[in-house]
Amino acid sequence: MASPLRLLFLLTLTYALTFTHTLAAESNDLKTYIVYMGEVPKGGLFSASSVHTNMLQQVIGSSRASKSLLRSYTRSFNGFAARLTEDEKNQIAQMEGVVSVFQNEMKQLHTTRSWDFLGFPQDVKRSPLESDVIVAMLDTGAWPESDSFKDNGFGPPPAKWKGSCDSANFTCNNKLIGAKFYNTEGAENEEQSARDTEGHGTHTASTVAGRAVNNASLLGLANGTARGGVPSARISVYKICFPGGCASVDILAAFDDAIADGVDIISLSVGGSFAFDYFEDPIAIGAFHSMKNGILTSNSAGNSGPSPRSIVNLSPWSLSVAASSIDRKFLTPIVLGNNMTYQGPTINTFDGANYTIVSGASVPNTKKGFTSDDSRYCELDSLDPIAVKNKIVVCEDISGPDNAILANTSGVVIEGDLGYEDLAFAWPLPTTYLNSTDGNSVLKYLNSTTTPTASIMKSIEPVDKAAPTVVSFSSRGPNPITPDVLKPDLTAPGVDILAAWSLDTTVTGSEGDTRVVPYNIVSGTSMSCPHASGAAAYVKSFHPNWSPAAIKSALMTTATPMSPTKNTDAEFAYGSGQINPLKAADPGLVYDAGESDFVSFLCGQGYNATNLKIVTGDSSACTKANNATVWDLNYPSFALSAKQSGSLVRTFNRTVTNVGAAESTYQAKVVAPTGLVVKVEPSSLAFKTVGEKQSFVVTVTATIGSKALSGSLVWNDGVHDVTSPIVAFHS
Numbered sequence: 001m002a003s004p005l006r007l008l009f010l011l012t013l014t015y016a017l018t019f020t021h022t023l024a025a026e027s028n029d030l031k032t033y034i035v036y037m038g039e040v041p042k043g044g045l046f047s048a049s050s051v052h053t054n055m056l057q058q059v060i061g062s063s064r065a066s067k068s069l070l071r072s073y074t075r076s077f078n079g080f081a082a083r084l085t086e087d088e089k090n091q092i093a094q095m096e097g098v099v100s101v102f103q104n105e106m107k108q109l110h111t112t113r114s115w116d117f118l119g120f121p122q123d124v125k126r127s128p129l130e131s132d133v134i135v136a137m138l139d140t141g142a143w144p145e146s147d148s149f150k151d152n153g154f155g156p157p158p159a160k161w162k163g164s165c166d167s168a169n170f171t172c173n174n175k176l177i178g179a180k181f182y183n184t185e186g187a188e189n190e191e192q193s194a195r196d197t198e199g200h201g202t203h204t205a206s207t208v209a210g211r212a213v214n215n216a217s218l219l220g221l222a223n224g225t226a227r228g229g230v231p232s233a234r235i236s237v238y239k240i241c242f243p244g245g246c247a248s249v250d251i252l253a254a255f256d257d258a259i260a261d262g263v264d265i266i267s268l269s270v271g272g273s274f275a276f277d278y279f280e281d282p283i284a285i286g287a288f289h290s291m292k293n294g295i296l297t298s299n300s301a302g303n304s305g306p307s308p309r310s311i312v313n314l315s316p317w318s319l320s321v322a323a324s325s326i327d328r329k330f331l332t333p334i335v336l337g338n339n340m341t342y343q344g345p346t347i348n349t350f351d352g353a354n355y356t357i358v359s360g361a362s363v364p365n366t367k368k369g370f371t372s373d374d375s376r377y378c379e380l381d382s383l384d385p386i387a388v389k390n391k392i393v394v395c396e397d398i399s400g401p402d403n404a405i406l407a408n409t410s411g412v413v414i415e416g417d418l419g420y421e422d423l424a425f426a427w428p429l430p431t432t433y434l435n436s437t438d439g440n441s442v443l444k445y446l447n448s449t450t451t452p453t454a455s456i457m458k459s460i461e462p463v464d465k466a467a468p469t470v471v472s473f474s475s476r477g478p479n480p481i482t483p484d485v486l487k488p489d490l491t492a493p494g495v496d497i498l499a500a501w502s503l504d505t506t507v508t509g510s511e512g513d514t515r516v517v518p519y520n521i522v523s524g525t526s527m528s529c530p531h532a533s534g535a536a537a538y539v540k541s542f543h544p545n546w547s548p549a550a551i552k553s554a555l556m557t558t559a560t561p562m563s564p565t566k567n568t569d570a571e572f573a574y575g576s577g578q579i580n581p582l583k584a585a586d587p588g589l590v591y592d593a594g595e596s597d598f599v600s601f602l603c604g605q606g607y608n609a610t611n612l613k614i615v616t617g618d619s620s621a622c623t624k625a626n627n628a629t630v631w632d633l634n635y636p637s638f639a640l641s642a643k644q645s646g647s648l649v650r651t652f653n654r655t656v657t658n659v660g661a662a663e664s665t666y667q668a669k670v671v672a673p674t675g676l677v678v679k680v681e682p683s684s685l686a687f688k689t690v691g692e693k694q695s696f697v698v699t700v701t702a703t704i705g706s707k708a709l710s711g712s713l714v715w716n717d718g719v720h721d722v723t724s725p726i727v728a729f730h731s
């Protein structure tokens with residue numbers, strides 16, 4: 001049986017970053033509200049912040065108004081954040097120009113073999129425009145002195161850059177060109193700086209666009225060249241995450257600034273723990289504004305898998321990225337005194353010294369009232385510190401090492417079938433993790449001798465022949481908000497990734513860990529998202545004028561299909577498959593879409609004028625003419641759900657744009673299992689010019705049972721395979 005601590009630990013370690021600490025206590029029922037007012041008014045001089053102050057003064061009087069106003073959004077959209085009572089909030093909600101008022105919430109933060117594994121070597125063809133691409137990282141900031149962010153050889157930022165380096169204790173350069181921090185809620189004991197004290201933001205930024213650094217490793221593990229997808233691109237960091245989490249008010253502020261600063265791609269490895277409807281989700285709203293301004297937002301899909309419908313960040317105008325493995329894994333051997341060796345998945349940087357080994361169950365801290373039923377899991381304070389000092393302890397729980405180190409143990413064997421076999425965590429002391437079969441053999445050995453000893457060795461790095469597989473923690477579809485938009489969109493490496501780290505923390509951040517490192521190995525959809533962001537930036541460097549939807553389509557239709565046998569959730573785990581950045585730069589055809597398409601989609605979803613405006617921020621309205629079904633959204637994948645088993649027919653209208661050779665002819669190729677009949681009309685598309693659009697209709701007849709049906713449509717011109725999954729399922 002697991003202790004309740006277990007879930008907490010998994011989340012911390014997979015960088016869902018479950019910051020448990022809550023906000024400074026809310027005083028006098030004042031809460032932080034975001035007053036959202038849509039687009040910035042056009043024409044004439046507009047002083048949004050004085051408008052905001054006036055609005056507040058009308059409701060709460062001038063003395064409190066200036067103190068209450070926390071932040072004005074004035075650059076890319078209009079609105080403000082303020083501390084208000086519920087009554088004041090309700091009054092403001094009635095005022096002219098107010099689109100919606102929502103309460104601030106906390107989101108959580110959700111290498112370098114990985115690019116090589118994707119068939120994207122260091123000497124890949126590069127666009128001369130790569131150094132004009134600016135990627136915005138909305139995260140925990142960055143460690144500006146990291147070798148990954150050195151600017152030797154970089155010219156000044158491109159002329160379009162309007163951002164700034166607006167942070168104490170932080171020097172920007174021609175690589176790391178911008179820095180801002182948002183700490184509206186005033187997280188305590190935090191430096192007022194964009195400097196990363198956590199590691200997460202440094203890791204993600206260097207994965208997107210870190211320059212190549214040789215001889216990078218975690219104390220010798222994963223030794224090699226660490227690099228980002230676009231080493232010549234520029235990085236601007238927007239620090240939105242603090243130990244209390246990542247506040248909606250700050251997320252929106254960062255979108256407001258990043259869009260106005262002139263960035264090309266926004267990378268955001270942050271999310272709530274469940275999906276929100278689009279008009280209640282600050283990330284979906286920020287991403288809509290970025291899409292309107294030609295900027296793709298790349299999002300992590302969440303770390304709440306493998307439960308179905310656990311995916312978050314699923315707006316159709318942004319990219320949702322799952323996490324999968326690469327062909328390197330980490331195993332830590334333990335050698336017992338009888339010379340038997342076992343090994344299991346952890347990241348252990350310590351060299352194996354020989355210690356006496358005991359089971360947690362045999363050493364309860366009886367003085368403090370603990371029994372063997374507590375100490376077998378190595379619960380906090382449950383181990384007798386005298387009995388475990390300088391010994392290795394067997395713990396039947398994943399939280400064991402963090403508790404055992406406080407009792408001065410020298411190592412831990414985590415034992416049991418606990419469900420974290422497909423990734424490796426690092427711990428503050430020598431640790432390996434054995435399944436119950438091997439764990440039992442160790443326990444038997446303990447019983448067989450009066451002098452049991454063991455050594456936990458430094459991790460080895462065998463090849464993972466099964467890769468890529470989607471890791472268990474990666475959040476799964478189906479899409480809980482719009483089932484007929486397939487999510488996640490694709491997958492990218494997110495398991496045991498080496499990338500740059502902050503020197504203000506340690507390998508694990510756990511108490512007792514003293515290892516300060518410039519590169520670290522961590523896992524999460526937080527790590528896969530920046531791989532996709534880097535790939536998107538790579539595509540953008542060749543095609544600066546492509547829309548966010550076109551870039552997303554290029555990434556999806558060229559993704560490498562994955563195995564439904566190894567990944568039993570199939571498309572609900574990996575979407576279109578694993579990113580292939582090289583192919584994405586030359587997709588042949590794209591499924592393009594712009595703001596009006598997404599408005600029509602929302603209209604078809606039954607949005608009324610009020611909640612439509614919350615998402616779009618403008619006066620778009622729903623009419624008969626722009627009322628599109630979900631199946632007609634020009635999306636690069638096809639999904640149809642049914643409430644009941646039985647036969648169902650759906651028609652999908654799609655339009656592709658030729659971005660390959662001017663004269664080209666594509667033939668439709670359909671792969672469909674029994675139960676799925678797919679007709680494509682016309683089944684051949686002839687193009688004469690680049691940029692030409694051609695439409696077609698896909699009719700799917702599905703006999704829906706309990707198991708999802710997966711097929712695909714591939715447009716092929718002899719050079720390109722433009723591939724879209726087709727999924728029919730019982731919702």
Ligand SMILES: *[C@@H]1O[C@H](CO)[C@@H](O)[C@H](O)[C@H]1NC(C)=O
Nearest residue numbers: 168169170191195197503504
């Ligand atoms: C700047 O950051 C470093 C690293 O976190 C810290 O040690 C130092 O005290 C900071 N300096 C100032 C002036 O805040």
Ligand SMILES: *[C@@H]1O[C@H](CO)[C@@H](O)[C@H](O)[C@H]1NC(C)=O
Nearest residue numbers: 214215216217218219220223
């Ligand atoms: C590589 O890094 C290690 C540890 O960081 C260092 O000891 C070693 O000298 C470096 N080797 C080279 C060739 O730079």
Ligand SMILES: *[C@@H]1O[C@H](CO)[C@@H](O)[C@H](O)[C@H]1NC(C)=O
Nearest residue numbers: 215216217219220221223224
């Ligand atoms: C990493 O590999 C390089 C080149 O093979 C080697 O020179 C270096 O010593 C290694 N570094 C560590 C820390 O193992």
Ligand SMILES: *[C@@H]1O[C@H](CO)[C@@H](O)[C@H](O)[C@H]1NC(C)=O
Nearest residue numbers: 335336337354355453454455
């Ligand atoms: C550990 O020490 C014990 C006794 O001190 C010895 O019998 C055993 O062989 C040692 N194991 C290893 C792996 O060195």
Ligand SMILES: *[C@@H]1O[C@H](CO)[C@@H](O)[C@H](O)[C@H]1NC(C)=O
Nearest residue numbers: 335336337338339340341449
């Ligand atoms: C374990 O192996 C070592 C070295 O090979 C050997 O000296 C020792 O006797 C072995 N111990 C046992 C219990 O087999």
Ligand SMILES: *[C@@H]1O[C@H](CO)[C@@H](O)[C@H](O)[C@H]1NC(C)=O
Nearest residue numbers: 384385386389405406407408
């Ligand atoms: C662990 O060791 C440290 C340093 O020797 C000591 O201060 C601490 O009290 C020990 N912890 C326990 C639980 O005995």
Ligand SMILES: *[C@@H]1O[C@H](CO)[C@@H](O)[C@H](O)[C@H]1NC(C)=O
Nearest residue numbers: 342343344434435436437438
């Ligand atoms: C336990 O792990 C060992 C070594 O990895 C493996 O051979 C064995 O099949 C596993 N047992 C179970 C029940 O998973």
Ligand SMILES: *[C@@H]1O[C@H](CO)[C@@H](O)[C@H](O)[C@H]1NC(C)=O
Nearest residue numbers: 440441442443444445446447
């Ligand atoms: C080891 O001995 C303990 C205490 O006698 C017993 O509870 C446990 O089941 C034994 N474990 C194994 C694997 O034999």
Ligand SMILES: *[C@@H]1O[C@H](CO)[C@@H](O)[C@H](O)[C@H]1NC(C)=O
Nearest residue numbers: 279606607608609610611612
């Ligand atoms: C619009 O829809 C929302 C939620 O779907 C609902 O709360 C609101 O009352 C609706 N507004 C109007 C004017 O119908």
Ligand SMILES: *[C@@H]1O[C@H](CO)[C@@H](O)[C@H](O)[C@H]1NC(C)=O
Nearest residue numbers: 603604606622623624625627
């Ligand atoms: C759009 O279509 C939906 C479903 O067919 C319908 O319920 C809704 O009333 C339509 N809205 C408008 C504005 O025509």
Ligand SMILES: *[C@@H]1O[C@H](CO)[C@@H](O)[C@H](O)[C@H]1NC(C)=O
Nearest residue numbers: 628629632651652653696697
């Ligand atoms: C979809 O295509 C069909 C057949 O060409 C056409 O009748 C229908 O109007 C189209 N629907 C939309 C929303 O474009």
